[in-house]
Amino acid sequence: MTVEVICIGDELLIGQTVNTNATWIGAELANFGVKVMFSSVIKDVKSDICNALDLALSRVDVVIVTGGLGPTKDDVTKSVLAEYFKVDLELNQDVLTRVKAYFLKRGKKMVDVNVRQAELPKGCTILQNDMGTAPGMWFDVNDQVVVSLPGVPFEMKYILKEHGFPLLLDRFNSKPLFQRTLQFQGIGESYLADRISDLEEQMFSDGLSFAYLPSAGAVRLRISGKCNAVDEELITNYIIELYKRFPAYAFGEEEESLSEIVGTLLVEDGLSLGTVESCTGGAIASELVRVPGSSRYFRGSVISYANEVKVDFVGVNHSDIERDGAVSEVVVKQMAENGRRHLGVDYCISTSGITGPEGGSEEKPVGLVWIGIAGPEGVVAKHFLFGDFRERNIRKTVLSALNLLRCELLEINTEKK
């Protein structure tokens, strides 16, 4: 099965929106061992859409089109597709019922343009959209397939996952690939590669492929092979070896987040968690709360951004701030310990750092962050020197703090790594 992705939308061409849809579709299909051969972005213009479809149908089996299905006048994909396939638009009662229910449930008034979303090209197969009002459409073109989806990422993803991919894999009888992705925190891509160069060579000679996928504060290592028992076992053994080599770095697999992993550990032992955050300003707490069911262990936080809040609310010693500064071991330890006591939690994470762009000095440059963890056994603190960019520094602090807590909970020594 060969695939072309066509994304429709001026906002992509003029760079107002990053084309994450094409990335996601490429990555998901790669999981099934299917490669996207071409990917293109075109304007919301009839002739461009028709030409792109002509070209795509001349060179691939499956064309996945995203965008241009919204209710407004600049969204032309649906009517162009109807014209391209020489069929009329007709009101689909099923879809209309769903659209009506969608608005009713949200207590919102439906307007005329929303009714038009239930008008669909005659004869296409409808791919139900439970996340929004524009359904996906599947067109059979002899042996080829054109699938049209809304451009809103979470709607597009839902429709493909629930309906599109299963239908396509079934139709083209595709064999999936076996792969596992191990996630690391606290070690850079090149250091990791350096420390596993022996394994890399082995994997290569075993016929497996692997790829590093770095992001701020984390690296994912994906190992893939054919979907058979031999490769599955090989890959599993490599994963086990990697976990063994890097207990303080290798934290989880696939899409698991550090906040989920920490949450699972806390629930297992019936422990509770709070945070006292300065430089992260609540980013750790909100990362924890993104996980459904986090109320089982997360109780609350104090965001002590201003020093007066550190003193008045958290009980940090004013003279210690005067002497060592707010970004210091003594302050971050007091924040964690006092937060643990005041919030009545088993563990408390604290952060204090200089995320930039202002506020750095020679002694304490932008990127310096202290992280504390108070627990039943006492308090530990570590400092990190991240980079120059505020948002990346905050993100790295969040992940480093959660990983530090993970190591504390698992009694992993983070000093000798």
Place this chain on the structure above:
Amino acid sequence: MTVEVICIGDELLIGQTVNTNATWIGAELANFGVKVMFSSVIKDVKSDICNALDLALSRVDVVIVTGGLGPTKDDVTKSVLAEYFKVDLELNQDVLTRVKAYFLKRGKKMVDVNVRQAELPKGCTILQNDMGTAPGMWFDVNDQVVVSLPGVPFEMKYILKEHGFPLLLDRFNSKPLFQRTLQFQGIGESYLADRISDLEEQMFSDGLSFAYLPSAGAVRLRISGKCNAVDEELITNYIIELYKRFPAYAFGEEEESLSEIVGTLLVEDGLSLGTVESCTGGAIASELVRVPGSSRYFRGSVISYANEVKVDFVGVNHSDIERDGAVSEVVVKQMAENGRRHLGVDYCISTSGITGPEGGSEEKPVGLVWIGIAGPEGVVAKHFLFGDFRERNIRKTVLSALNLLRCELLEINTEKK
């Protein structure tokens, strides 16, 4: 001048790398009023590259190619271009000197493949790369131009900014486009379109183009026209009219975030801000802290996720929680008022809601959120019914809360919209 961007690289097609190069080129050219008409991603394969060049040269003036210029064997762009333009590769002494200097400066050893980077297609104009070893190449094809650049974002950006864009703009004598993007919070795309259908028609007959760009909790409306005095005035008048029609929704322009806008308003009046968050779990605080310099107005927060923290730390009346539940007007008002007093701030935002997936009931379904704002004039509270998805509900609460604060600070009535 019309432009097509061709990005070469398997890693883009299989979703290992997000194609930010195309986004950046599109955005930069849009600033010059030049529209990218097509953008495509293809594999590192000779026939695909040649076909893509044929197609692009059949429909645009300028083709910008990125990727495939590295020193390794999988990088074929340079030799394919030489073949496509029927010229030989020849060693360029200037480039060789630069490559040598590059390695010398970094104390690295130069290997054979690096020497090959100085072999370039005969007759092309070299666009110097001070950020790396692969220079950009400019080919004149009658009246058209093909520019080839390395795929490493910061090298590509450097070469285009320093050499490519100035040469292109000069060559095609380009006139920039005038456009403005207005951002809305609290009104959906279809409602907005419905309420400005008269303006849409006027804009259309004035020859302006417009587009809606929705995201969770916000919509951007972009209006564009030619860069002349008439269009600029027309667009400015539409922007003024839209601000006037939707004071509670239209919050800012271009890339301004609500947290920046609220920050500016607070700084102007020397006011301070805190939050007491339950369902958002610190997401409002961390959104505020993402803005550099937020310490001028943001002092801190209490994340009272557990009810005991609401009672013990924030002083919410326990019997009120018992009677009305934590997601209620009375509780969210107490959270805001007490937070304001305890944190010693002028304004305090509070949130309490059911973000899902669990915890909903018939009376209080998933998506129900109460937001409170306490200020010098007292406390207000509003409730919202968002959707089914935890992360989107949190995001919508963050934006709605910041917009509600904006309206309070500007004394905009949010009841009659």
